Amino acid sequence: MSEESSGNTKKVEVVLSPALFPAYFESTDCTVVVIDVFRATSAICAAFESGIKGLIPVANLEEAIKYKSEGYKVGAERNAEVVDGFDFGNSPLGFKDGKFKGETIVLTTTNGTKAVDVAKSAANVVIGSFANLTAVCEYIEKADKDVLLFCAGWKDRFNLEDTLFAGAVAQKITQNLRFQNISDSTIAAMNMYDAAKDDMYGFLGNSSHRKRLSRLNMEEDVIYCLSLDQTDIVPVLEGDIIVSNKS
Amino acid sequence: MSEESSGNTKKVEVVLSPALFPAYFESTDCTVVVIDVFRATSAICAAFESGIKGLIPVANLEEAIKYKSEGYKVGAERNAEVVDGFDFGNSPLGFKDGKFKGETIVLTTTNGTKAVDVAKSAANVVIGSFANLTAVCEYIEKADKDVLLFCAGWKDRFNLEDTLFAGAVAQKITQNLRFQNISDSTIAAMNMYDAAKDDMYGFLGNSSHRKRLSRLNMEEDVIYCLSLDQTDIVPVLEGDIIVSNKS
Numbered sequence: 299m300s301e302e303s304s305g306n307t308k309k310v311e312v313v314l315s316p317a318l319f320p321a322y323f324e325s326t327d328c329t330v331v332v333i334d335v336f337r338a339t340s341a342i343c344a345a346f347e348s349g350i351k352g353l354i355p356v357a358n359l360e361e362a363i364k365y366k367s368e369g370y371k372v373g374a375e376r377n378a379e380v381v382d383g384f385d386f387g388n389s390p391l392g393f394k395d396g397k398f399k400g401e402t403i404v405l406t407t408t409n410g411t412k413a414v415d416v417a418k419s420a421a422n423v424v425i426g427s428f429a430n431l432t433a434v435c436e437y438i439e440k441a442d443k444d445v446l447l448f449c450a451g452w453k454d455r456f457n458l459e460d461t462l463f464a465g466a467v468a469q470k471i472t473q474n475l476r477f478q479n480i481s482d483s484t485i486a487a488m489n490m491y492d493a494a495k496d497d498m499y500g501f502l503g504n505s506s507h508r509k510r511l512s513r514l515n516m517e518e519d520v521i522y523c524l525s526l527d528q529t530d531i532v533p534v535l536e537g538d539i540i541v542s543n544k545s
Numbered sequence: 546m547s548e549e550s551s552g553n554t555k556k557v558e559v560v561l562s563p564a565l566f567p568a569y570f571e572s573t574d575c576t577v578v579v580i581d582v583f584r585a586t587s588a589i590c591a592a593f594e595s596g597i598k599g600l601i602p603v604a605n606l607e608e609a610i611k612y613k614s615e616g617y618k619v620g621a622e623r624n625a626e627v628v629d630g631f632d633f634g635n636s637p638l639g640f641k642d643g644k645f646k647g648e649t650i651v652l653t654t655t656n657g658t659k660a661v662d663v664a665k666s667a668a669n670v671v672i673g674s675f676a677n678l679t680a681v682c683e684y685i686e687k688a689d690k691d692v693l694l695f696c697a698g699w700k701d702r703f704n705l706e707d708t709l710f711a712g713a714v715a716q717k718i719t720q721n722l723r724f725q726n727i728s729d730s731t732i733a734a735m736n737m738y739d740a741a742k743d744d745m746y747g748f749l750g751n752s753s754h755r756k757r758l759s760r761l762n763m764e765e766d767v768i769y770c771l772s773l774d775q776t777d778i779v780p781v782l783e784g785d786i787i788v789s790n791k792s
Contacts, residue, residue: 314703317564321701454568456561456730482753483703486737493736506729 308476309444312464312483315451316409316416322446322481323420329441330417331426331434331467334450335459336507337388338375338410340523343429344390346542347529349399353540355411356404365404372404378510390429390522402539413450414535420446423535424543428463429528435470437532437543438477445477447487458490458505459523462498465491498524555723556691559711559730562698563656563663569693569728570667576688577664578673578681578714581697582706583754584635584763585622585657587770590676591637593789594776596646600787602658603651612651619651625757637676637769649786660697661782667693670782671790675710676775682717684779684790685724692724694734705737705752706770709745712738745771 313322333339342353356362359374359381366372366384373386380387388407405411417423422441426434438445447467449460465487471477472488480488494501499520502508511520522528532543560569580586589600603609606621606628613619613631620633627634635654652658664670669688673681685692694714696707712734718724719735727735741748746767749755758767769775779790 312703314561315565315568317568318562318701318703321562321564452729454565455728456559456565456733458729458732461733480751481702482699482705485705485751486703486708486733489737489740490733493740504727504732 306476307479308442309479309481310468310472310477310484311446311481312461312468312487313446313448314456314461314483315449315454316413317454319416319448325444326419327421328444328446329422329424329438330420330446330448331424331438332410332413332417332448332450333426333460333463334407334410334413335427335463335523336511337390337519337523338405338407338450339425340427340429341388341390341393342405342425342533342540343427343529343531344522345393345398345403346531346533348393348396350403351400352402353533354402354404354538355414355540356406357412357415359406362404362406370404371398371401373406375407377408378514378516389516389519391519409450409452413448417448418535425533425540426463426467428466428524428526429522430530430532431463431466431470432527433530433532435467438467438471439474442476445471452507457507459502459507461487462491462494465489466495553723554726555689556726556728557715557719557724557731558693558728559708559715559734560693560695561703561708561730562696562701563660564701566663566695572691573666574668575691575693576669576671576685577667577693577695578671578685579657579660579664579695579697580673580707580710581654581657581660582674582710582770583758584637584766584770585652585654585697586672587674587676588635588637588640589652589672589780589787590674590776590778591769592640592645592650593778593780595640595643597650598647599649600780601649601651601785602661602787603653604659604662606653609651609653617651618645618648620653622654624655625761625763636763636766638765656697656699660695664695665782672780672787673710673714675713675771675773677777677779678710678713679774680777680779682714685714685718686721689723692718699754704754706749706754708734709738709741712736713742
């Protein structure tokens with residue numbers, strides 16, 4: 299909200315759903331953190347930690363199939379399950395053995411990779427999850443731009459876990475006085491993270507997506523996705539490919 | 546979320562912005578509560594309490610001008626101020642003297658009346674504010690349908706005050722076991738209302754819209770808008786006109 303601007307402080311806004319992105323995206327000169335805690339952005343962090351070279355996010359299955367025909371290893375997830383005929387889904391544990399080390403892989407997911415597509419015209423687009431919380435906050439401070447903490451949600455609906463992560467980032471970065479210009483959605487996200495942070499697993503017990511993953515026996519994934527600072531890599535979008543900020 | 550349905554319980558979903566309405570509106574057989582606490586829906590409640598017969602909500606100024614040329618008393622607000630040439634804005638205190646008693650008036654506002662327009666195909670569309678909190682909850686229970694608590698927000702952005710009211714309604718109606726099927730946005734709204742309910746005025750101290758109203762010397766309006774149960778009327782949409790459920 300431009301009327302709220304003051305001095306050189308940077309805005310910190312939480313975008314609670316892809317459908318709200320146009321209402322908050324006022325200038326390309328910003329850092330967008332794409333957040334899909336369960337599980338796309340957690341999986342992308344895990345994939346980089348395991349040594350992949352790059353990841354091409356694609357928004358739809360048609361594109362994913364095209365890459366597969368070209369010989370890429372391609373992951374595809376819809377409604378929390380691996381799509382038949384693809385090499386992997388969006389389980390972060392699927393990358394633990396480093397089997398794609400050094401490779402550039404392709405991924406399409408229900409929400410996360412679509413959110414990357416929505417955000418791609420921003421100056422900085424990075425991948426955030428609890429797995430790289432501290433690293434993302436350091437990246438944001440160094441970039442020193444307005445920040446959109448962009449929750450991928452679930453099919454345009456609000457979800458709790460992405461909002462909690464946005465609140466965690468907002469709490470950390472607003473300790474730096476340059477990031478003080480916060481919106482209502484940021485206040486809400488920080489408030490929720492405060493209520494949840496001592497027991498996120500319990501807080502999310504009634505959330506729609508934790509219940510969805512529990513039904514699919516993905517509790518181990520949930521535990522990984524809620525574990526802080528598993529990596530110091532920030533995956534960043536360069537052109538059409540996500541690469542490590544350390545490469 | 547159809548996958549979350551169980552038995553005969555009714556869904557309670559909070560729609561945090563007009564831009565999210567399509568993601569939640571799955572069937573017209575529901576009750577939609579339109580919420581614009583600062584100040585359209587608070588003002589509409591105050592207008593009915595003061596004795597107006599009906600209110601025609603219009604989405605744009607062109608329509609409002611047309612009604613004015615036909616002799617109607619017409620209110621128009623944009624960016625929290627009365628638009629030049631119109632009879633009133635959306636201050637609830639403007640109706641206190643009962644000057645429109647028995648009349649059908651016309652209103653267009655930045656967010657609230659647009660939200661009514663977005664929701665109008667639902668079976669029941671009602672106007673909610675802290676001014677009629679208990680009455681709205683009783684209406685919802687009697688209607689016994691799925692519920693969308695629809696926050697008008699601010700130009701498609703999330704706002705805190707509408708979310709708090711949605712949380713207040715959700716807390717009350719889920720005491721009735723028929724309303725148990727809640728979504729992530731409902732959990733978030735109830736959580737926020739819990740954090741705020743003992744001092745809503747203070748909780749909203751940093752919110753964008755309370756600051757906007759404070760700059761415009763509208764503190765008295767804010768106080769009215771946060772006062773519970775000023776009326777037992779539920780304004781309901783019938784065709785293109787909002788009328789009292791008591792008439």
